Every structure is written in C-alpha cells, then in structure tokens.
Amino acid sequence: MIKMKDLTDKEYLYGHKACPGCGMGIVGRLATKVLGEKTIIALPASCMSTVTTQYPQMNYSVPSMTMAFPGTGAVLSGMSAGLKSLGVKDVNVIGFAGDGGTADIGIQALSGAVERGDDFIYVCYDNEAYMNTGIQRSGMTPYGATTTTTPSGTASIGEKHFKKNMFEIMIAHRIPYAATACSSYTTDFMNKIEKAKNIKGPAYIHVMAPCPTGWGFPSELTVEIGKMIVECGLWYLAEYENGKVKMNLVPKTLKPVKDYLMAQKRFKHLKDEDIKAIEEHRDSEWELIRENWMK
Amino acid sequence: MTNQNIVSSREFLNGDEAVAYGARLCRPNVVSVYPITPQTIVVEKISEFVANNSMDCEYVHVESEHSAMAAAMGASMVGARAFTATSSQGLAYMHEMLHYVSGSRFPIVMMNANRTLAAPWNIFGDQRDSMAQRDTGWIQVYVENGQESLDMIIQAYRLAEHEGIYLPVMVNLDGFVNTHTYELVSIPSQKEVDEFLPAFASKNAVDFNNPRSYCMSASTEWNMEFRYQQHEAMMNAKKVIESVDKEFGDKFGRYHGGMVKEYKCDDAEVVLVTTGSVSGTSRLVVDSMREKGLKVGLVKLRFFRPFPVEYFKGLKSRVKAVGVIDRNLSFGYEGAVGSEVKSAMYDSCGSPKVIDFIAGIAGRDIKKKDIELMYNKLLNLSKGQKEEELQFIGMRW
Numbered sequence: 001m002i003k004m005k006d007l008t009d010k011e012y013l014y015g016h017k018a019c020p021g022c023g024m025g026i027v028g029r030l031a032t033k034v035l036g037e038k039t040i041i042a043l044p045a046s047c048m049s050t051v052t053t054q055y056p057q058m059n060y061s062v063p064s065m066t067m068a069f070p071g072t073g074a075v076l077s078g079m080s081a082g083l084k085s086l087g088v089k090d091v092n093v094i095g096f097a098g099d100g101g102t103a104d105i106g107i108q109a110l111s112g113a114v115e116r117g118d119d120f121i122y123v124c125y126d127n128e129a130y131m132n133t134g135i136q137r138s139g140m141t142p143y144g145a146t147t148t149t150t151p152s153g154t155a156s157i158g159e160k161h162f163k164k165n166m167f168e169i170m171i172a173h174r175i176p177y178a179a180t181a182c183s184s185y186t187t188d189f190m191n192k193i194e195k196a197k198n199i200k201g202p203a204y205i206h207v208m209a210p211c212p213t214g215w216g217f218p219s220e221l222t223v224e225i226g227k228m229i230v231e232c233g234l235w236y237l238a239e240y241e242n243g244k245v246k247m248n249l250v251p252k253t254l255k256p257v258k259d260y261l262m263a264q265k266r267f268k269h270l271k272d273e274d275i276k277a278i279e280e281h282r283d284s285e286w287e288l289i290r291e292n293w294m295k
Numbered sequence: 296m297t298n299q300n301i302v303s304s305r306e307f308l309n310g311d312e313a314v315a316y317g318a319r320l321c322r323p324n325v326v327s328v329y330p331i332t333p334q335t336i337v338v339e340k341i342s343e344f345v346a347n348n349s350m351d352c353e354y355v356h357v358e359s360e361h362s363a364m365a366a367a368m369g370a371s372m373v374g375a376r377a378f379t380a381t382s383s384q385g386l387a388y389m390h391e392m393l394h395y396v397s398g399s400r401f402p403i404v405m406m407n408a409n410r411t412l413a414a415p416w417n418i419f420g421d422q423r424d425s426m427a428q429r430d431t432g433w434i435q436v437y438v439e440n441g442q443e444s445l446d447m448i449i450q451a452y453r454l455a456e457h458e459g460i461y462l463p464v465m466v467n468l469d470g471f472v473n474t475h476t477y478e479l480v481s482i483p484s485q486k487e488v489d490e491f492l493p494a495f496a497s498k499n500a501v502d503f504n505n506p507r508s509y510c511m512s513a514s515t516e517w518n519m520e521f522r523y524q525q526h527e528a529m530m531n532a533k534k535v536i537e538s539v540d541k542e543f544g545d546k547f548g549r550y551h552g553g554m555v556k557e558y559k560c561d562d563a564e565v566v567l568v569t570t571g572s573v574s575g576t577s578r579l580v581v582d583s584m585r586e587k588g589l590k591v592g593l594v595k596l597r598f599f600r601p602f603p604v605e606y607f608k609g610l611k612s613r614v615k616a617v618g619v620i621d622r623n624l625s626f627g628y629e630g631a632v633g634s635e636v637k638s639a640m641y642d643s644c645g646s647p648k649v650i651d652f653i654a655g656i657a658g659r660d661i662k663k664k665d666i667e668l669m670y671n672k673l674l675n676l677s678k679g680q681k682e683e684e685l686q687f688i689g690m691r692w
Binding site: 053066 | 324356366391506511
C-alpha cells in the first residue's frame, strides 16, 4: 500500500502547461511518482502530449514519445516487444490517453494490444470530451452535457447519449488487471498504479480527471468536483482482477446528482426532468453494479 | 536460443519469400505485420521462421496496418531494429504513421507489395499506392526481381541506420509479377550479412540517465528547421545509396546500379525510364530493336525518393527523347515519375522531349509489343514528329 508520506519528492512531470486545476496534471504527476525513473511513456495526440512535450521544453524527465491519435495500444505493444527483444528488464511502459483517444479513435489498437497480452499500463484520463481541441463531445461525454459539438439549445439537450463503459469493455477482454479511479482519490489511484506496475501483461486504469476549463467550474474546486462525482454515484471506484470486480468505495447513500451537475456550467441548462432522467439512469447502473459485482 | 546459423544457398523463391529471407538475415528485433494480398506470403513465411525457431524476433500480431507501423515505431523508439510489410490499402491506412516515423527519424524498413488502390477494387499490381506516399519522407526503392528484393532489404537497413540518414526505407515489389513469381535466388550466409550489417547500435537505445522525448510538438519557431534536417538527411542518402550498393557489390558480387541502372544507353538516341519488374521485359525489347539497328536504351529508375535529379539533368544532353513508363496516374495531370523526370530535365536552355506512358494499371500486362510501340513513338518524336505528351498504352479503346 502506498502512503502519501512515503512518496518520493522527485518530480517526473514538472513545469507543464496544463490549465490551472487540471485533473489530468494530478494523474500524470502521481502515476510517474509511483512508477519511478525506469518508465517509458507513450502519449497520443491529447491534452497530455500538448502540455508536456513542446520542443524545446520537455516536461517529463523520463523517456516519452508522442504519437498518432489512434495508435497508443500499438505503440505500447511495440515498446514492450522492443524492450523484451533487447533484454531490457524492469521497465514500466505506460500510455496516457484521453477519453476520446481511448474510447473513440484508439479503441481498436487498445483492444488488439490487450488481447495480445503485451506488458504495459494504459491510463485513460477521462475528462469527458475532446478538451485539447476545444471541448468537443466524445463517446465518454455524459448525457446532457453541453460541448462545442453538442451545444444545448431549443432543439438540443446537449449530449444525447450516456457514457460508453470502457471498464466493462476491458473486463470483456479478460485483461489481467483493470480499474476505475478518480484524481481526487489519490491514494486509491496510486495503489492502482502500483498494482498495475506489478501485473505481468496489460493493465488498464480509467481515471476520472475533472477539467475546470471544459466542465466550467472554478479551478480551485477540482478535487471537490472529483469527490462529488463519486459521492453522487455518476462515477465509481472499482478494480477487476482474477476474474472478479471489487468495489473500492461504496457510498452508503448516493448523494443527489443535482448538486454535482449544477456546480458545472456544462449542465446549467438542465431542467428538473433532465436531472431526474440522469438520476434514474444512475440508479439503473447501480442496480447492475450491485447485482453483478456486489453479491 | 534460436538457431539462426544460415549458410549460403540458392533457393527457388518468389519475391515475397525472398523478402522474408532477407528480413531474417537482418535480424530485426521486432516484426509487426498485418496480412494483405499480395504481401501475405511475407507475413506467413516470417511466422514460419519464428515457429520453427529459425528466426529470433518478437513477432507482434497487430490488428491493422496503422498499428503495424505504430508498433514498429514503439520498438524503434526503445532502440530495437523493426521490420514490417504491407501493400496498397494497407499502405494507405498507415499513411498517417509514415509521417510520424520519418519525422521522428526512426530507421524502420518496410516492404511494400505494389498493388492498385480501390475503387474499383482490384488486388493486382500498379504503383499508385507507394507513389502516393511520395511526400511522407520515406526513402523509396523499386526492385525488379526476387534477388534484388532480398538484396535491397539488407541494403535498406544499412541506409536507414546510417549515421547521416536515420530515415525509414520502403522497398517496393510489383504485386504478383514480382511477389508471386519464382526465381532462383542466392541467399547469403548469416555470417556474411552480419559482417555487412552489424547489430543495430541505435541512437534511440533507452537511457534513463539521459531521458529523451520523441515525436514532440515543435512550434512555428522550430518546425521548419526539423523539416529542413529531414530533407538534408534525404539528400545525404544519395551518396550513401551509391556507396552501400558498391560495398554490397564487392562483398556479394551483385551491384545493382545505385540510384539508376542504365542498359545500352551509351549511344542511345531515345531511352525509356522504367521502375520495377517491367525493366526486365523492356531490356528484351531493347535487344531486339538494337538488332534492327535502332539506338534505344533503358534507364531503370531504382530510387524515387531521394530522386536522382542530377542524373536526369545529365541525361538531357545525351539523348533526343525520353519516355517514362508510369504504372500509376495522378488524375488531372500525368504519371508521378513522368512529372519528376520532366522537372529534373527542365532547365533554362529549354524543355526536354518527354512522353509519359501510362501503362500496366491494376495488373494489366505490359507486353513487348507495347514497349516496342513506346520506343517507336520516341523515335518519331526524336525525328521531329509530333507526339502527345501523355499517352495511355494497352487500353481497350
């Protein structure tokens, strides 16, 4: 178990250009602190690559490579195969991809890499839209959210679909280790990175990373917003290993989604009946969670 | 441990198999490939080598061509020697990755089986797939037969990994005509190839004390300089292509001509420029026309990028007319090689006399009589008769 006080003072992600209060920044920083210097990073087109690898200021002090949007899984496979062939051992190969880079354009390469069982960690930091290009909807954008390609209006509620469930898609691959996490639950997240590090074969961590710019909340509330989404049950902390899902945190009662939604500009237009629909969907998801994973 | 003690031999191989044997001799650390007709035999043969413990590599069964190149790039980034192969739609699918690989200077070698692009869908050969990748920053060589295929895979690594180059190389074989045609191929011994192509001491070898970022973003202030260096590396390759081919010739007894290979051009009045497998047939036509006293010659263009501009500048004063066989077509203008040849030969003293012949599209045979027709048209042009600059040969109408 990792404790905050044991964490190295050394920074492996430093001086990046992310927006103030960026949840993804926390994810990159803590993950590399757990993994240490023998780590190689793959970064598809995303916020993470844009804010960390602008020549000549490189912000990761471990080897990294930016690459094509759809190819994270394949690049990780190649790195892993290359190291194996060269006899380089005890190196962590990790990819950080956004939700669009994972659930939309990157899902084919990710699926292939997981199916092959190559040795890597894949972190999807989920800020629920294409934030790097200016807040366009992705397959991970939640129902009702206004984005620049699903603007709310007289004929539109905003995004019309509920999120794709990447955690369950990974479970369907019978991946050795998969987890969900949130940048506000730092110890939980770091322990999951530590577990993923020690797993032989692929590991997938889907971490919710609130985005002040895209979601529309003050930058000092990132941690608070991340807690609210878990407390109201629109996100959950879980892990899958040895064929079983374990819930890491189950709120005794789920808080109303309204407080979480209304704290963000992207949901401000929602009416009470819309909020009710979101709550009903949340409840049906939790029924499945209790039925499938908590009995 | 893998038993890769290959002794020299002569085998009856098709072009795809020759590529696989060539790749095995180069000892790539990682092979990531996806099957596509008519490249598939390469994938199968390498799988067979690995299954029989006669090739020591990590074989990554990727789920697409885009991933084939992405995986090769990942491997190259950690210092491994990577190999892949593709064709046509597959090459088109990995187009984005081609830019990434050349722009970040990964010395990956890829075989491409030249096949036409859909639509209309067709699996047979022409060179539009690779010619359309002209500006991706890959060194491109076109080979004629199985032997040249094997030899150029080996030479390709020497070029790609050369200190002053560090660029990816694409070795192009005409689909079916080369990939599926059996010939006797000399396979050098592993020892000889190891001497010619030592183990890869990559500049990209992982160094955690000196961490590097690859493929990073470069703003407007820096980006143009990176492109210039890429261009410079490509221009450097011209000399190295020649010296590596000479060294290969000295060691293995087969010099392929460097950037271009002439045939009976010394006193030729007209020459035809060819790429790939049609060169062999064209030489037979040159011989038969020479017997009739006609002064015709052949220029086999081997490298499309970098392009042998200097050679074609020199050719202008030596001949009266030049024809180009283009097994590709840039719709709305002409064939890709024709454009390059004309551009290279043009100078302030006037324009060259060139006919661009579009032929052999989607696997259509280029027959001896077609080539003879092309030479006759060139002879007409050389005598001052009018000929269309762009001509389609072997059409149904």
